[in-house]
Amino acid sequence: MALDIVRADSVGQAAGVLAGDDGARFLAGGTFLVRAITAGDVSIRTVVLSDGLGLDRIALGDPIEIGSAVTMAQVLGEPHLGFLHPVADSIGGPAVRAMATIGGNLFAQSPYGDFAVALLALGASVVSEGADGEASQDLEAFLAEGPPRGRIVRAVRFATPAAGAFRYLKITRKHPHGASVLSIAAVLPVPGGTLAGVRVAYGAMSPRPMRARAVEAALEGRPLDAAAIEAATKVAADGTMPEDDPQASAWYRRAVLPVHLRRLLSGEEG
Ligand SMILES: Cc1cc2nc3c(=O)[nH]c(=O)nc-3n(C[C@H](O)[C@H](O)[C@H](O)COP(=O)(O)OP(=O)(O)OC[C@H]3O[C@@H](n4cnc5c(N)ncnc54)[C@H](O)[C@@H]3O)c2cc1C
CATH class of the missing domain: 3.30.390.50 (CO dehydrogenase flavoprotein, C-terminal domain)
Incomplete structure (x- = not known):
């Protein structure tokens, strides 16, 4: 079956494609999604690309903001996120870490989702965008409610923990x-x-x-x-x-x- 590849100009436009097509999925690192497609999951008919949407940035303010398309390898390359290095380093091997994103990890089911576990302990909130605009939600509620249809996770935010905590x-x-x-x-x-x-x-x-x-x-x-x-x-x-x-x-x-x-x-x- 043919697969449509969509490149959107903005996160809002990408969210619009997802909201209007239940066969559309947002492609981040693809470590899960591409595997599902190649394994023959025909429920996936459209893939919306995440590159070029500016979701791959880390802002080291207070709170810290990590874009959803930031990879585990990027986290490992940021010295100010040293307390998260053991977490990023525990996810897959080097090839997986070069592709696996923070946003994608929020959607992982057991036994995966190790980065989401760390973010849950850090009291992170999830910033997402849909047809009704941007919204922020506590990560615990986000995980409990399940993947939001027609919304794209833009970033996660959390306060820097006390040294050694x-x-x-x-x-x-x-x-x-x-x-x-x-x-x-x-x-x-x-x-x-x-x-x-x-x-x-x-x-x-x-x-x-x-x-x-x-x-x-x-x-x-x-x-x-x-x-x-x-x-x-x-x-x-x-x-x-x-x-x-x-x-x-x-x-x-x-x-x-x-x-x-x-x-x-x-x-x-x-
Ligand atoms: C060999 C191997 C080893 C692995 N080891 C580990 C491990 O040790 N620990 C671990 O936690 N995980 C592991 N994983 C799982 C996976 O790599 C990670 O969970 C990764 O972070 C998923 O991110 P991704 O960008 O690849 O997601 P993708 O495959 O791109 O997407 C996964 C799902 O999330 C949705 N999604 C992704 N980003 C967004 C967004 N911004 N907004 C809305 N929806 C979004 C996609 O539409 C899709 O449904 C492993 C995977 C493989 C193949």
Whole structure:
């Protein structure tokens, strides 16, 4: 079947094509989309190109803004985003990182979406554009509601975490780069000796990246000591809905999650 390739002059025009054709998809790095097309997904009839729309920029203000077409390799090339380098570096091999975009990662299903896990912990918001103009939405709501039809993600925004407050780990069976058995990202600010504004997010522990709210509640307002870590570890698997896949069974994911959470919180991993 023929595939139409559309080059739009603006994000608004590209969004208009997507809104008017349910067989149209926005092509970012293509690591998922091109694979789906070559695998014979005939529901995709039109591809709207993302290059030339100015979505590949990083603005290092406050908040930081990363354009949706920025690749993992671009993140790795930006020294001011050093705290995100372990995240970008954990995604695929060099060829995937050269193409995979931040925007595309927001649409990934478990066990993928590692960058989205980090952004969820960072409290990021998602800026998108559709026929009704530009809108900003909390990433958690964006992930819960599913891919917005007829809207293009322009960028993600988040505040720079306090120095040393951001932690990330990813557990894989295939080294150095495999899909997640699980990933954990956390922002653990300790402004006056006690944790304030804790955010913890998991990857591969539910179909989309999720917040570990019970863990956050167990840590908030306490010093990051052995007692707090013990309390957090006890509720590590609360609310999780992992799936069985070739990386791991759901049972295994739940069983090892507390071990890795404990290591992350104690600073032994991540
Ligand atoms: C070998 C291999 C290894 C991988 N390893 C990992 C890994 O370790 N961790 C991980 O998280 N992922 C991994 N991935 C998955 C994937 O590469 C990443 O999730 C990547 O970030 C997806 O981005 P993309 O730009 O390639 O998306 P695309 O394939 O271009 O798009 C994916 C979907 O998102 C939509 N989309 C993309 N951008 C936008 C936008 N701005 N607005 C609206 N819709 C949009 C597209 O229309 C499409 O439906 C791997 C993939 C492969 C092939």
